[in-house]
Amino acid sequence: GAGVSQSPSNKVTEKGKDVELRCDPISGHTALYWYRQRLGQGLEFLIYFQGNSAPDKSGLPSDRFSAERTGESVSTLTIQRTQQEDSAVYLCASSLALAVQETQYFGPGTRLLVL
């Protein structure tokens, strides 16, 4: 596709339910990133994937959060037993490679509201 796409664009869930967020990166981009943006705050790095290497999970806030990526394609971010503090916009980005100088291309985000 032309850009990074994310689905759903909005998700409302009840506390305690599991949610799954999807990201389709730009074709050919080997690196993929997930961020969380809480209201009024900056982007908080969660996890990145680079090719077939083990992902860097150091930013995941708790063991309720997990993410997978199949090869260099789609990624899913799963939040189990959601809590109200998980309410945020979840942003996905991809880049041609994992290098400090690479530009990240962002999707439109998934706005999650946990009631």
Next chain:
Amino acid sequence: GNSVTQMEGPVTLSEEAFLTINCTYTATGYPSLFWYVQYPGEGLQLLLKATKADDKGSNKGFEATYRKETTSFHLEKGSVQVSDSAVYFCALTGNQFYFGTGTSLTVIP
């Protein structure tokens, strides 16, 4: 560890005014520095970047210089337009990825 500190907003300017949005960082190694912009209703997109000390990034009349001596990457534009109204994020990439809190800019005619 690495971090980015960005000027608080919101900022409101009249058209053709001079803009500065401050960004300072702490980092080890040789990070790259970025300004991303989010226009209303759109996703984040790259505005400009600099990958080493003393580099100047520029785009759409905006400039920022990677200054190692002051650990800064301030965003400037000499004459803002209404279409520049957006949220601006300073970012640093090194061993991980750090974004500022964003500065909302509104330009009024």
